[in-house]
Amino acid sequence: MSREMMGRVSSALRRAWRARFGRSARxxxxxxxxxxxxxxxxxxxxxxxxxxxxxxxxxGAVLSALQSLIKDALDAKF
Incomplete structure (x- = not known):
């Protein structure tokens, strides 16, 4: 099924759903x-x-991982 045809089908389904359930729900x-x-x-x-x-x-594990990540970032050579 082509993308255009799928778009038309989904649009038609949305309209049908709104027509059936949208008004009755309101x-x-x-x-x-x-x-x-x-x-x-x-x-x-x-x-x-x-x-x-x-x-x-x-x-502890997450704190040490964050600290090592920050330390590595600050010690990076440019």
Whole structure:
């Protein structure tokens, strides 16, 4: 299938999906954004990811690797 034909097919599928589900979702009120509980869960997940990332970056192995990388960069000969 040519790239142009694939583009036409995907455009037609998008239009058909929007025609079928777009209006009905708006009618039923499903497109109103996130609720407070969803924001809370997202915030907790982001904080947990930040804590894990902080622990990884401040671990001994990563710190020594970063220090050697910086030392090698500063000692580079031009």
């Amino acid at each position: 009618r039923r009120g499903l497109d109103r954004g996130m609720t407070t509980s969803e924001y809370a869960v997202g915030t907790i997940a982001a904080c947990a990811f930040a804590a894990v990332l902080y622990k990884v970056v401040t671990s």
